[in-house]
Amino acid sequence: DTGVSQDPRHKITKRGQNVTFRCDPISEHNRLYWYRQTLGQGPEFLTYFQNEAQLEKSRLLSDRFSAERPKGSFSTLEIQRTEQGDSAMYLCASTDDRDTEAFFGQGTRLTVV
Amino acid sequence: AQSVTQLDSQVPVFEEAPVELRCNYSSSVSVYLFWYVQYPNQGLQLLLKYLSGSTLVESINGFEAEFNKSQTSFHLRKPSVHISDTAEYFCAVSAARGSTLGRLYFGRGTQLTVWP
Numbered sequence: 001d002t003g004v005s006q007d008p009r010h011k012i013t014k015r016g017q018n019v020t021f022r023c024d025p026i027s028e029h030n031r032l033y034w035y036r037q038t039l040g041q042g043p044e045f046l047t048y049f050q051n052e053a054q055l056e057k058s059r060l061l062s063d064r065f066s067a068e069r070p071k072g073s074f075s076t077l078e079i080q081r082t083e084q085g086d087s088a089m090y091l092c093a094s095t096d097d098r099d100t101e102a103f104f105g106q107g108t109r110l111t112v113v
Numbered sequence: 114a115q116s117v118t119q120l121d122s123q124v125p126v127f128e129e130a131p132v133e134l135r136c137n138y139s140s141s142v143s144v145y146l147f148w149y150v151q152y153p154n155q156g157l158q159l160l161l162k163y164l165s166g167s168t169l170v171e172s173i174n175g176f177e178a179e180f181n182k183s184q185t186s187f188h189l190r191k192p193s194v195h196i197s198d199t200a201e202y203f204c205a206v207s208a209a210r211g212s213t214l215g216r217l218y219f220g221r222g223t224q225l226t227v228w229p
Contacts, residue, residue, distance in 0.1 A: 004156075041221055041222070042119075042205075043217070045218070095214060101159055102214060102217065103159075109154070
C-alpha cells in the first residue's frame with residue numbers, strides 16, 4: 001500500500017465551473033477526512049466519514065460543497081459553481097480502527113481563475 | 114472546541130544551532146497533541162505525537178516535544194538543525210474522548226528556515 005492517494009494533484013478551473021476531487025485512503029482504513037488549507041494557514045477540517053456514513057460537517061462546507069463515500073472506500077469532494085475563494089489545497093486523511101495516527105495524502109491544489 | 118496557537122510564523126536559524134518552535138493550545142477536554150511537517154507542495158507528515166504516558170516524546174530524526182499540561186504547551190525542539198529540516202511545521206490537537214483522532218485542529222504553522 002502506498003498511502004493515501006489523491007487525484008488530481010493540481011486543478012485549474014474557471015470561476016463558475018464544477019470540480020471533483022478523489023481520495024483513496026489506505027486500504028482498510030474506515031475513517032476518511034477532508035481538510036482545506038489556504039495560503040499561510042493551517043489545514044481546516046471540512047468533513048469526515050466512518051465507512052460510508054458522513055458523521056461530521058464543518059460550517060466551512062457550504063451548500064456548494066458535497067462529499068461522498070458511497071462504498072466506504074474512496075471518497076469524492078465536489079465543488080459546484082467555484083469561486084476564487086475556493087482556491088486552496090484540499091487534503092485527505094485516513095485512520096484505522098485503532099485511531100492512533102492520521103495519514104495524509106499529498107493534496108489537490110485547486111486554482112480558480 | 115479546541116484551538117492551537119503557534120506564536121512564531123517564521124523561525125530562521127543557522128545550521129547546527131538549536132531551535133524551539135512554540136505551540137500552545139486551548140481545550141476544555143483532554144487532548145492528544147501532534148506535530149506535523151510539510152515540505153513544499155507536499156501533504157503533511159506526522160513528526161511526533163503525544164497520546165498518553167511519558168510527557169516527553171521524540172521523533173526518529175532528533176526532534177522532541179514535551180507536553181506541559183499546566184502551561185497548555187507542546188513546544189518542539191531540536192538541539193542541532195540541518196538544512197534538510199527546512200519546512201513548515203504544524204502543531205495540532207484532537208479531543209482525547211468523544212471524537213476521532215483524525216478530527217484535528219491545527220495552528221497556522223511555523224516556517225523553519227535553516228541557513229548554511
